[in-house]
């Protein structure tokens with residue numbers, strides 16, 4: 532598309548200028564302007580004229596320049612579009628501009644999603660795993676349960692990470708399907724008591740968890756979290772083991788371990804204080820403080836936050852560019868950055884799982900889980 536709306540060549544349509552609108556910030560307006568540049572498809576002259584007019588109205592107010600001559604088609608079309616906005620306020624024009632860009636972006640991303648969705652790899656029931664454009668995407672796929680992680684899903688994620696480590700992809704992404712990124716451990720994991728009793732359940736759980744986290748510590752390629760919505764429990768604690776974390780502004784980050792009678796895992800007892808400092812880590816890990824995406828960014832847990840309406844598009848454009856970088860260079864640099872901490876992280880993982888094994892046998896933990904299923908206490 533011709534990115535500047537000033538290059539419009541054809542006459543113009545009547546524009547609607549009325550209707551109640553909300554105030555949009557300069558920042559949102561600037562973002563919309565940037566988004567427009569990312570559109571791949573030309574939206575057509577009519578829309579470009581609308582955008583031009585709204586932009587001028589939003590930044591300069593009503594058109595006061597003299598009407599161009601009849602033969603100066605381009606200037607006349609633009610002038611007509613701008614003056615047709617009459618006395619529309621700058622705020623309203625900004626809102627309409629943002630809304631129009633937003634609708635263009637969403638319609639383009641939905642058509643792209645339809646066109647480019649590759650076949651999911653076979654053998655996964657709880658995940659959708661695809662490799663395209665040098666990116667292996669592991670999508671948690673239990674949207675109706677907010678992507679809560681069952682024991683089967685832990686195993687499938689381990690398998691998907693093992694395969695991604697070996698495949699041709701350059702980077703690996705984990706994201707969630709639906710409105711949640713992940714609601715953490717599936718609390719049903721603790722309700723199916725096996726023949727060996729509750730001790731066996733806790734022991735097996737700790738072994739599985741340690742192996743699961745180990746795969747994140749040892750993952751050899753850049754690992755990126757695309758946090759598409761709220762994240763709870765283990766899906767948050769693991770973020771310290773990712774190399775980049777992109778989040779929608781709709782995401783929240785909640786580790787309600789003490790409410791659940793449990794304790795931190797995913798190496799967060801070590802990584803969170805390192806990332807955000809001890810007192811902020813304590814607020815999250817001891818006192819269940821739920822962070823907004825903006826707060827998580829301020830604490831360094833999240834790399835960048837994107838408006839929800841452009842999240843998928845912006846993030847995937849960025850990731851596709853990253854995935855064109857030289858594969859070995861990225862993997863070796865990651866090893867260099869992470870290598871020094873690996874031994875420490877394995878030791879932390881082991882300690883965290885040991886403590887959790889004990890916690891799962893506690894009344895505090897059992898009562899909290901029963902309470903969830905009794906629908907007495909939602910987080």
Ligand SMILES: CCCCCCC/C=C/C(=O)SCCNC(=O)CCNC(=O)[C@H](O)C(C)(C)COP(=O)(O)OP(=O)(O)OC[C@H]1O[C@@H](n2cnc3c(N)ncnc32)[C@H](O)[C@@H]1OP(=O)(O)O
Pocket residue numbers: 675676677679680682685714715716717718719720735736737739740763764765766787788791793796903909910
């Ligand atoms: C075997 C290895 C074990 C390793 C364990 C490692 C340690 C990990 C610790 C953690 O991750 S602790 C955190 C655990 N997660 C939670 O406590 C979250 C519990 N869920 C909620 O509080 C809420 O569901 C929600 C996430 C805040 C969403 O609330 P909302 O009202 O929007 O939706 P719901 O109607 O509650 O959910 C829809 C549907 O999904 C089920 N569900 C959601 N999360 C979980 C979960 N974590 N475990 C089991 N089921 C979950 C929920 O029950 C609903 O099901 P239905 O009622 O529709 O059948």
